[in-house]
Amino acid sequence: MTDHETANKLAFERLAAATPVFTEVMTAGDALPGMKPNVILTSGAPMEWEQYTGGQRAAVIGGALFEGLASDAGDADAKLKSGEILVDGCHDYGCVGSLAGIYTASMPVLAVENTANGNVGFCNFFEGPSPKRLNYGTYDEEVRDTLLFVQDVIAPTVAEAVKRSEGGIPLRPIIRRALGMGDEMHSRNAAGTLLFGREMVPYFFEMLGDKPEEVRQTYAFMSDSPYFFLRLSMAAAKATADAARDIERSSVVSAMAFSCSQFSIRLGGTGNRWFSADLEPAQAKLFEGFTEADIEFMGGESVITETVGLGGFAQASAFTLQEYQGGTPEDMAELNRSMYEITVGEHPEYKIPFFGFRGVPLGIDAFKVVESGIQPVMDIGIAGGDGRQIGAGVLRAPLACFEQAVAAYSEEYGGV
Amino acid sequence: MTDHETANKLAFERLAAATPVFTEVMTAGDALPGMKPNVILTSGAPMEWEQYTGGQRAAVIGGALFEGLASDAGDADAKLKSGEILVDGCHDYGCVGSLAGIYTASMPVLAVENTANGNVGFCNFFEGPSPKRLNYGTYDEEVRDTLLFVQDVIAPTVAEAVKRSEGGIPLRPIIRRALGMGDEMHSRNAAGTLLFGREMVPYFFEMLGDKPEEVRQTYAFMSDSPYFFLRLSMAAAKATADAARDIERSSVVSAMAFSCSQFSIRLGGTGNRWFSADLEPAQAKLFEGFTEADIEFMGGESVITETVGLGGFAQASAFTLQEYQGGTPEDMAELNRSMYEITVGEHPEYKIPFFGFRGVPLGIDAFKVVESGIQPVMDIGIAGGDGRQIGAGVLRAPLACFEQAVAAYSEEYGGV
Known part of the structure; x- marks a missing residue:
């Protein structure tokens, strides 16, 4: 085998061996390496602020407003221009963005560890079934309320459930099974969401006495959103793909x-x-x-x-x-x-x-x-x-x- | 169209229009029209007792023992010969049997109403993942304990959940979705089971305070048994097929x-x-x-x-x-x-x-x-x-x- 072939084989083996486990929920500020309070992460290879247009530009501004970094859109734009607020690419912070893919420091993220390689990938939460979402370039009171609902209700409830699982929820078996149930883990995650929900329910039963409303709302949110699992699939994929980074000659x-x-x-x-x-x-x-x-x-x-x-x-x-x-x-x-x-x-x-x-x-x-x-x-x-x-x-x-x-x-x- | 074609079209339309709804759990004795305490139902067109052989014969005898109709296998055989215990075919009692398909009067059954036609089909419960099951022709203490567990824990818990649903759980949407998720609703019911489980969970949340152990055990039983939904699929199919009975010239x-x-x-x-x-x-x-x-x-x-x-x-x-x-x-x-x-x-x-x-x-x-x-x-x-x-x-x-x-x-x- 040439060095090139050996390197590609190693990359393949790392991708094939990846064992993603959903381990915890954290804030982006705590979780993402290098994340700072004035940073907004968005999808794609990073560009200058002026190069972001349309919905992606609007989403970054929405992120700045949601995070309280600016008083209005004009203020956000000025601060993004001046560099007081920094826009950067998700990939270098261990995470991946869905659509516009906005991360701000206070947002909750799902942490998925690739236990075969020791690295962690992150993704934020699905915003729910409303067509209006920050990651689709919209920010208004409704979007803000949904983001806060995810932050205040969904994320802490999922966080407690996964903590109770002791060791986390292995995602490789879920992905393996879901591929036999009509999912491809990107645009279709209906089975993955159901299989993941099934793993959560026993912990939800344990938690129900203490926080009945939160548990009910979280289960309903997960059930109504066949896309819920996509964010775990994405974090798992990031934790998998990062194991194939920095392989000389690959x-x-x-x-x-x-x-x-x-x-x-x-x-x-x-x-x-x-x-x-x-x-x-x-x-x-x-x-x-x-x-x-x-x-x-x-x-x-x-x-x-x-x-x-x-x-x-x-x-x-x-x-x-x-x-x-x-x-x-x-x-x-x-x-x-x-x-x-x-x-x-x-x-x-x-x-x-x-x-x-x-x-x-x-x-x-x-x-x-x-x-x-x-x-x-x-x-x-x-x-x-x-x-x-x-x-x-x-x-x-x-x-x-x-x-x-x-x-x-x-x-x-x-x-x- | 000939009368024959018209009749077949009517049969087809009844099959196509069937709207199965899981409405309640009852005992076979209460549910099945014509069922009696000394009757044991089994699969297939009914035959004389002597014609049942092997596992099916053993299953009928197991049913007699489970129901307390006989003191031992010899006693059961003698009573089946004499007619003191009657063996009959499921289909004429509104139900269908899985494998040997044993029904005795005390066993719980799932009732599925075809609301488009007003008729009801029944099926008993999956016995669980053990390879030893009455419907596979085995009866011993382990099988008896499982049947009692289904009767005493699983069935009453599912019964209460479906009662809380007010109106029952519509199965047509579950079957429709499951067909897009790798099920064919006979030998594969993995998606159907997950989708049905998802419908049950909100009721299980309501019931958890009163009967935590029963709810947990029932959810675990359902989760561990991708075949769980088959019995609902069968009851739904029976309620559907019966709508195509007694159509002149069909x-x-x-x-x-x-x-x-x-x-x-x-x-x-x-x-x-x-x-x-x-x-x-x-x-x-x-x-x-x-x-x-x-x-x-x-x-x-x-x-x-x-x-x-x-x-x-x-x-x-x-x-x-x-x-x-x-x-x-x-x-x-x-x-x-x-x-x-x-x-x-x-x-x-x-x-x-x-x-x-x-x-x-x-x-x-x-x-x-x-x-x-x-x-x-x-x-x-x-x-x-x-x-x-x-x-x-x-x-x-x-x-x-x-x-x-x-x-x-x-x-x-x-x-x-």
């Missing part, structure tokens, strides 16, 4: 992320450098009443799930998604199959029933992407310009990111 | 059932007459350590699910089953597809994601079976001679049943 993708304009990737062998290119249009299925013209990108790092072989890389586990994001079962299977051509191997436990329990394609090799021209497939939620979800669809990672990454890799290591 | 199957030796069907247009033939071997996948020689039929009426378009008729919703009962995804899809050729129509709400959300094939027309030679496909659990589950597999309904049924129909109505 050309395996260790992160994918996008902002309002740029799609970016990192490789294990090229450190913290992002390779970016313009976003391509998504193949979207829109909710009733919306058109292509309403689509607006406002960031997204839930594609960390594809980075670890889930989401679009496990579409054939989730044919139900066709109803939500379009496509036919045949297309979904074909797209999913093509991902085996750009990956290092197959996951030993995360399997796709329709492929005869073949493991999900795992470990995107940038060289294979460039050589084959096959772009990674991602299942994403689609935001609208008025700041809400208007649909879902399939996004392809731009080839240019991979071409840059391969060029940088070749420059650094003098070829493969 | 050649649509209203019941399928088997005993230790015979497979039998009924048609809507030919009343309560069973058309029977010898069972054919199942295509089985056996648990580690068992061989074909260990397989023993001991009855089964869970094939009521196939009668209403589920189970083998929805296999392509449940590719995960290949692990459990064998076959490849391609074979499963092909088998499932062939069922459209012998059915009247497609269910308007129960849909198969892999078929582009085509409705499940619904309403088996005996004429179509005979004309095409395509035998209905059923997903079944496989019992072993020592009285336990030893695997799972696919059973085909013998053509001879349908030939007899078609002949009887033609005789009665002078052709189609």
